[in-house]
Amino acid sequence: MIEKLRIGYIPLVxxxxxxxxxxxxxxxxxxxxxxxxxxxxxxxxxxKLNLGLFDAAHLLSPIAVASSLxxxxxxxxxxxxxNLGLNGNAITVSPxxxxxxxxxxxxxxxxxxxxARALARxxxxxxxxxxxxxxxxxxxxxxxxxxxxxxxxxxxxxxxxEDVRLVVLPPPYMVESLASGHVDCFCVGAPxxxxxxxxxxxxxxHFGCEIVTRATEKVLAVREAWAAEKPATLAALTRALALGAxxxxxxxxxxxxxxxxxxxxxxxxxxVVRTLTGKxxxxxxxxxxxxxxxxxxxxxxxxxxxxxxxxxxYAQIARWGQAPLSDELRAAAEAVFRPDLYDAALxxxxxxxxxxxxDGVGAFIGPNFVSADIAGHLKAWAIKRPGRPRLSLVR
Amino acid sequence: MTRKRxxxxxxxxxxxxxxxxxxxxxxxxxxSEQPGSGNQSPGGQRDSTLKIVIVDExxxxxxxxxxxxxxxxxxxxxxxxxxxxxxxxxxxxxPDVILIDLESPSRDMxxxxxxxxxxxxxPVAMFVDQSDSASIQAAVDxxxxxxxxxxxxxxxxxxxxxxxxxxxxxxSRLQSELDRAKDALEERKVIDRxxxxxxKAKSLTEEQAYxxxxxxxxxxxxxxxxxxxxxxxxxxxxx
Numbered sequence: 303m304i305e306k307l308r309i310g311y312i313p314l315v316x317x318x319x320x321x322x323x324x325x326x327x328x329x330x331x332x333x334x335x336x337x338x339x340x341x342x343x344x345x346x347x348x349x350k351l352n353l354g355l356f357d358a359a360h361l362l363s364p365i366a367v368a369s370s371l372x373x374x375x376x377x378x379x380x381x382x383x384x385n386l387g388l389n390g391n392a393i394t395v396s397p398x399x400x401x402x403x404x405x406x407x408x409x410x411x412x413x414x415x416x417x418a419r420a421l422a423r424x425x426x427x428x429x430x431x432x433x434x435x436x437x438x439x440x441x442x443x444x445x446x447x448x449x450x451x452x453x454x455x456x457x458x459x460x461x462x463x464e465d466v467r468l469v470v471l472p473p474p475y476m477v478e479s480l481a482s483g484h485v486d487c488f489c490v491g492a493p494x495x496x497x498x499x500x501x502x503x504x505x506x507x508h509f510g511c512e513i514v515t516r517a518t519e520k521v522l523a524v525r526e527a528w529a530a531e532k533p534a535t536l537a538a539l540t541r542a543l544a545l546g547a548x549x550x551x552x553x554x555x556x557x558x559x560x561x562x563x564x565x566x567x568x569x570x571x572x573x574v575v576r577t578l579t580g581k582x583x584x585x586x587x588x589x590x591x592x593x594x595x596x597x598x599x600x601x602x603x604x605x606x607x608x609x610x611x612x613x614x615x616y617a618q619i620a621r622w623g624q625a626p627l628s629d630e631l632r633a634a635a636e637a638v639f640r641p642d643l644y645d646a647a648l649x650x651x652x653x654x655x656x657x658x659x660x661d662g663v664g665a666f667i668g669p670n671f672v673s674a675d676i677a678g679h680l681k682a683w684a685i686k687r688p689g690r691p692r693l694s695l696v697r
Numbered sequence: 698m699t700r701k702r703x704x705x706x707x708x709x710x711x712x713x714x715x716x717x718x719x720x721x722x723x724x725x726x727x728x729s730e731q732p733g734s735g736n737q738s739p740g741g742q743r744d745s746t747l748k749i750v751i752v753d754e755x756x757x758x759x760x761x762x763x764x765x766x767x768x769x770x771x772x773x774x775x776x777x778x779x780x781x782x783x784x785x786x787x788x789x790x791x792p793d794v795i796l797i798d799l800e801s802p803s804r805d806m807x808x809x810x811x812x813x814x815x816x817x818x819x820p821v822a823m824f825v826d827q828s829d830s831a832s833i834q835a836a837v838d839x840x841x842x843x844x845x846x847x848x849x850x851x852x853x854x855x856x857x858x859x860x861x862x863x864x865x866x867x868x869s870r871l872q873s874e875l876d877r878a879k880d881a882l883e884e885r886k887v888i889d890r891x892x893x894x895x896x897k898a899k900s901l902t903e904e905q906a907y908x909x910x911x912x913x914x915x916x917x918x919x920x921x922x923x924x925x926x927x928x929x930x931x932x933x934x935x936x
Contacts, residue, residue, distance in 0.1 A: 343801070343804040344805050344808075345804040345805055345842075346799055346804060353834050355834070374808070442805055469784070469806075470805050470809040471805075472806075475802065484782075
């Protein structure tokens with residue numbers, strides 16, 4: 303029997319596993335007729351998933367956690383049986399900010415500790431002469447982009463809520479906002495960093511994986527109630543995604559995968575190739591930086607949901623005052639990530655990640671992360687915003 | 698040209714009807730409300746106090762919405778049709794209700810206001826309620842989303858949302874009718890040109906040429922415009 307599914311996505315390279323699962327025919331093989339619906343905002347994806355207009359969605363992993371906890375919006379429990387990938391973001395700065403950072407750096411700017419300190423000096427210098435604070439573009443209040451920015455700059459001594467302005471921008475607006483001077487720096491997924499570099503408008507300062515080695519970026523999210531209602535469909539979808547992710551991870555398939563993704567995103571396949579191979583041109587002069595961790599699809603247990611990742615996201619939510627800290631909420635966050643469903647769908651024995659980094663996260667600074675002790679983790683940081691969460695809901 | 702004008706006239710009549718319908722709806726809702734539940738003034742203009750902002754990149758649709766809201770008694774309505782510095786502009790207006798087109802990527806920017814009560818004077822929330830997903834689903838289907846200031850009574854918002862839904866639906870009907878009219882005009886041009894080709898090539902009168910196109914279309918079970926297009930393509934090849 304053929305089952306029809308509507309799945310929402312935002313045109314970004316980190317939707318690759320989903321796009322390939324459908325366009326390369328793996329979903330059809332599993333008996334699924336998938337209608338991929340391209341969306342313009344994360345709010346739309348979330349709302350249409352929550353309302354049941356979508357069966358599943360390519361979703362920012364922190365939105366899946368926030369929606370399940372009922373913060374920032376109405377509470378709708380979501381779960382994920384499949385991680386569409388780890389990492390894939392980058393931080394891009396304007397040429398002007400790069401020059402300022404370089405002039406105040408006390409070492410190699412490729413080291414985030416050095417760049418964070420340099421940024422703190424730029425911020426202090428601007429404050430001293432009464433200049434407007436710097437603007438940083440990120441994609442959503444509940445996003446790794448937001449949290450990676452905050453984690454990085456706070457390590458240099460910057461209070462992200464007091465010393466700079468973090469502004470939400472839709473990914474397609476990032477490059478023009480950098481060009482117009484509306485923002486000085488942005489953190490976004492592929493292909494937008496490369497677009498800025500190619501246009502000579504920006505320089506990639508950091509890959510997301512240089513801030514946090516393993517960060518679950520997008521998940522395939524479904525409503526918990528839907529998963530309970532249609533376990534066989536969800537298992538079939540999970541298998542199709544696993545096949546899509548494995549296919550995308552084979553070096554010999556990069557051209558075919560880049561064609562599929564380029565077509566869905568309306569960008570040149572060459573831009574997608576750079577992302578998938580982790581070899582990015584970081585500056586207009588042609589300088590390339592390469593990392594095997596830039597984006598991880600399928601390999602190194604990237605696809606299996608890892609509850610430590612959910613706990614890490616919740617720790618950031620708590621650190622920045624988006625929700626209070628409690629063991630109950632932490633457990634609710636962890637329950638969003640369902641490795642059990644992944645294992646069952648693929649018919650494999652549980653195989654949790656047990657490589658480096660040992661804590662499963664690998665932040666560039668600070669103590670190892672321990673899920674059970676988020677309070678202890680937060681004690682390590684001077685800059686945070688605990689206390690009353692600044693959220694409000696209509697009930 | 699005359700045809701087009703006629704078409705628009707019909708549309709504006711329809712909006713007139715719609716406004717009446719909406720007023721009726723609004724009246725009914727007002728009537729059913731608990732006495733003293735809002736800040737109702739004796740003149741029935743209690744909603745004139747609400748500040749409403751419309752964020753829509755389609756100026757026509759925004760105007761239709763604004764007119765509808767004004768007709769229903771909301772006098773403080775403002776439009777924002779470009780999204781540069783959107784948040785700053787919204788903070789400056791400090792609205793009670795924000796209506797935004799679902800196709801606008803700027804929705805994500807608005808979500809940031811949940812996080813920034815330090816900047817916006819009052820926290821804002823999207824009008825969704827666990828118990829009211831039917832209403833929000835209708836809004837999403839129509840392509841509109843509403844954000845309201847926390848603490849505003851739900852009934853007051855429902856009226857606004859209902860009005861927006863009917864306006865958005867009317868706008869998309871108008872749009873598709875305009876598209877259809879445009880298509881019809883294009884088809885007419887193709888058929889006229891094909892008639893010309895046939896008249897010249899086969900020395901037919903206009904009526905005969907049209908009859909030939911129609912007969913061929915019927916025989917081949919196709920639309921006349923498709924046959925006409927084939928004639929034009931063939932004529933191009935034989936040039």
